Amino acid sequence: MKIQFLGAAKEVTGSCILIETRRSKFLLDCGQRQGQGAESSPEFQFNPREIDFVILSHAHIDHSGLLPKLVAEGFDGEIYSTVATRDVAELLLEDSAKIQKEAESGAGLIPMFTEEDVALTMDKFSVYEWDVPIDASDDVTVTFLDAGHILGASISVIDISGAGRLVYTGDIGHGHSPIMNPPAKLNNTDFLIIESTYGAKRHPAVNPKESLKQIILDTYANKGKVLIPVFAVGRAQEVLYILKQLYEESELPNIPVYFDTPLGAETTSLYQYHQNYLRAQFRSSFLKGENPFHFGTLDFIRGNNRSLDVASSEEPCVVIAASGMLTGGRILNHLKTTLEDPDSSLVFVGYQAEGTPGREILDGKKRVEIAGKEYEVKLKVHYIPGLSAHADADGLFSFVNSADILPKKIFVVHGEPENAEALQRRIINNLRIDTFVPEMGYTENFMDREVVKVVEKDVHLDFKPEFTKVGELEVYPFVGALLKKQDGIHLISKEQYIGILTETEEELETMLTKMTSKEGLEAETETETAEPVEEISETEFKETLLKYADVGIFSRSRARELKNMLENEGRDATIAHINKLARKDRLYPLDTTKQEELRRVLVAGINSFPQKARELFNEIVER
Ligand SMILES: [Zn+2]
Ligand SMILES: [Zn+2]
Structure with a gap:
């Protein structure tokens, strides 16, 4: 097995990992880089036509954003994900295509893909629920588990015959969200690829609801506005839910709350549609016929003109708008009119990637450029960490530590160097596991023998394996062999067995395929009969x-x-x-x-x- 890290290596965005096994070549995520140094038209480091399939952890653009480009450049395999991830990805990718189209007519940038490419991409999805093993190819089985990050987000458990088990966390949640479940427990695995967005940080024990309430009350007292930039999926819904609670507990002043993200409104409906992915307590309000995202002073803004009206009005209000890192979206309408108002507040509730305007403001920069014009930052800047959709340093460490049998090797990705390296040190110092922070483009080659498992010295096969009847023949699956070596008896897989007998590899391969596949045998005796096609006028x-x-x-x-x-x-x-x-x-x-x-x-x-x-x-x- 070969693992190549092609994105989110020593940085947070652009997740993409290429894996080659004996019989398959596939990707874990195919995301877009964001922020500083992100190319407007990145080149793939592989031939998309050679990729057999993609495993998509979740819908966020930094994990899914280049899928339509992959399809446009010839990828013709399946994209495996959960049902909810597909539906959220469809909205986000369509939105991305639309933004690129606007950038083309505006700034003359050539789009990476079109809305049609997105439609073709959606046809490639093959969707499953959590905990269902999926035969992705001859030698790869994938099972998705709940990652507790955003709607549909999964931890991928990948079993590769001859190489062992690999777990890819994707992005994992912190477990305290009122909406998302805690992430699933780590299975026993040989290899682990883990995210490290907050590998060096601890989410302080502040109550995000209390903090948000205080900011709104203080800002309201000064007759200012509260701007909350959010990602359309995840943070947007958490913020809505908290505001609804405050409203119902009569803790909010009676001011309008504008939800100014049409994409966010659509994804909010998906949370309702796919409520089986959410925390049981949260789901119960849907079952009682309530909508946990709606309340009296909440106003969903559709058209951009209305957004501009609200932005230019002096009325104190709360505005929730995308994008979360101020790189685009309607939050810009509001920033233009509010950045220089010392009575207003800007409240960050999510991670701000390096090179984004959000990060600059959070780092204390006093002048920023928004849509080509410079503004002074005079409003108050706040950061509420408890609303992050990611596990913090303790959460990440205990995710690894909670496994009954620790992984043999760990790769730390999806984190800036100080975060990735902090998690690496903590794992090495406390758990003594071989842990590595790969650079962009780094390739790790595994010898299959590393995962050969030693079994008891005296082995008896006292079970009767299942067989398939083909005509008069009883066909037994050939699953492995016992190999006696100086250091004991090893149970090895079919592939490893073939590997040992290299001289006769081809013959063996043909023979084994015939022996193990029912189709192979039947193909010799029967020819496929096509279904009759109906007549039509x-x-x-x-x-x-x-x-x-x-x-x-x-x-x-x-x-x-x-x-x-x-x-x-x-x-x-x-x-x-x-x-x-x-x-x-x-x-x-x-x-x-x-x-x-x-x-x-x-x-x-x-x-x-x-x-x-x-x-x-x-x-x-x-x-
Ligand atoms: Zn994510
Ligand atoms: Zn991510």
């Missing part, structure tokens, strides 16, 4: 497709995709693609009856009159 074909096109289910980008595919790859490939989309619930998500109708009509039409079908797709594209 041109009128029915046309009417049905237009019906779905009108309601936006059969989208223009889907029509373009099928048209191009018909032209370039032919009828059979297109039909196979449609069947695959339907199997993955992407043709008409959440309605199996309509999805089946759409699939049937598409397949029948393309099969009977491909030329007419192509023309109709074209018509839909050009509507």
